[in-house]
Amino acid sequence: MLAIVIFLLVFTVTSSPQTHIFPHFSDLRGMEMSNKTQLFYRINHSTSGTNYSSSDRSIFHFNVTAGTERLFLRDYYEENILYSQAVSVDDFTFWHSDTAKYIYSGYEGGWCAWPFIRRWDDSIPNSSWISAHNIHISNQNDSLVFALPSNFSTDGGHNWEIFPNNMFSPEAVSPYNDSVIFASNSDYTGTRLHKSTNRGTTFTLVDSVSRGYGSWDYFFDLDPRVLYRKVNTDGYFCLIRSENFGNAGSWFEIYRNRNDFFIAIDQSKTGHIYLGTGRNIFISTDFGTIFYIWKTLSNKTLGIYKKPESDILYAITKYSLLKLTGSSTEIINSREGVTNEITLFPIRNNNKWIYRVYDINQSGDSLFKGFKISEVSGDTLIGSKKYTRIRSRFTGSLDSAPESEYFRIDSLNLQVYKLCDSLVTGIEFIYLDLLAEAGDSLIIAPTGNLLFLFIDSLNFKMHWGTYREVLSQHILNTPGTYSTQFIRNLGLSLFETSFQNTHRLEILSGCIIDGVVHGDTTTITGTDDELTELPSEYSLSQNYPNPFNPGTEIRYQLPASSKVTLTIFDILGKEVTKLVNEEQEAGSHTVKFNAGKLVSGVYICRIIAGDFVKTIKMSLVK
Structure with a gap:
């Protein structure tokens, strides 16, 4: 699948001093290599100043046994008045839990960027023009690699084929049977789950309930009959469970929260699932039927990983990587966030x-x-x-x-x-x-x-x-x-x-x-009877940040009360969402747009207010 992303460079000349966001953690995942825990996480930081900005979300590898940290994959964006360059990593995975043998996907370039999938040995020539937000290596045949939602490879990621049925968007492959694929199918009424038992040739509807739009996260229990998926629907984050191999009639909601949450499955104990949200970490020993508090942290949880065959859970917060048991909390790595x-x-x-x-x-x-x-x-x-x-x-x-x-x-x-x-x-x-x-x-x-x-x-x-x-x-x-x-x-x-x-x-x-x-720190005389002055004309400002991942703000001004529609389209002109569709008062307005469930690319924002019409381009880089 050929995809080209054009990044729009926008410079705002300003005399403001440099702004710096200090390094902090996010996105924890882990695995066992010869019974030694290997953790991976992002370290995020950014700097911006006059005609210059940079952001870094690189992925680091932490060897728990050795207590060492190393850069694993670069993920960054830099621009100034002369150039722009970026690498964005969407997903990565390993052959046989070997940290030296991996495959990863994302986008790279600058003002023009292209998708890629690449092995550790760089054996794929000049990227591949294949976009993948989820990479899965078959547990039954390590030459079979899935680059979801569109492609698969039968030779370890050297050459790629397209799934035979393009009416569905594959999102997960069963670790117990690589012929079983779960996929979404969306229309104007929502997104519904389908299942294939012949590696994507045909699909059957297995959950008729619309669970919102966008891709879902999947989690598979040690019991092959049980699997979970996390969805975002009606303003809630929900956990849905099947106890019958994901077949029709077996999907039921077991948890929902206005706030996001993180899941870790204990792959050594059937039915054991951990859920982190806010400062609390919950545990269930009955496949999520009942959750109770296992641990309360001093800061918000941003990811968890359960070490099998042990009582250890790893958690990450904004500035700390933690090793947890039921009776202890140990900081094993940190970033200096006090300043x-x-x-x-x-x-x-x-x-x-x-x-x-x-x-x-x-x-x-x-x-x-x-x-x-x-x-x-x-x-x-x-x-x-x-x-x-x-x-x-x-x-x-x-x-x-x-x-x-x-x-x-x-x-x-x-x-x-x-x-x-x-x-x-x-x-x-x-x-x-x-x-x-x-x-x-x-x-x-x-x-x-x-x-x-x-x-x-x-x-x-x-x-x-x-x-x-x-x-x-x-x-x-x-x-x-x-x-x-x-x-x-x-x-x-x-x-x-x-x-x-x-x-x-x-x-x-x-x-x-x-x-x-x-x-303004000067001495001011006289009095004001207004808090703010009304804008003199209609305007739509460039979204900030841009490029963005996953959220951005869109600002516009109205000199008079107006009927406003603010709509987001993809690069092909298909409507993605309507952010505003109402009568609004004169003044400055700000709307937040979260593209967490969308793929990387260029999106169009259009405002219609009275006779005023304007569009801007926004670049989503994951």
């Missing part, structure tokens, strides 16, 4: 922030009240704890005596504590958790009524011409709430209180961090 996380709250001497302060009335109108200027002004020892003092003064109608607040960062749990009103008592509460994940909640009040801190989101937003990581949270204190946002490398950017009849908003206007000026 990166503290940048959400950079309370170092002489750092300064300027906020615009608004009061919001019951009709939603905003009234500019003045400026709040906050500055770090040294440390104070209270009891045995050292606090950093932030001193604030006010202008305009807010003019009053300066106020001081006291904060400290616990270097062990990376939580920020704020001192309550009295310096004498030393009572403090949790103000910010630097390791928080979206969806987390914490009890933060030391005494008295319970206060709950909810983490709403952790994502990237445009701020002063640069996309920056933003954490949003709120404190529920009936009958009111306190909402805050923190921007990586800048600190507190928004503070909003809504309590009974009082609604106040403090928005970051500018700051000076480590001597570098961001935003």
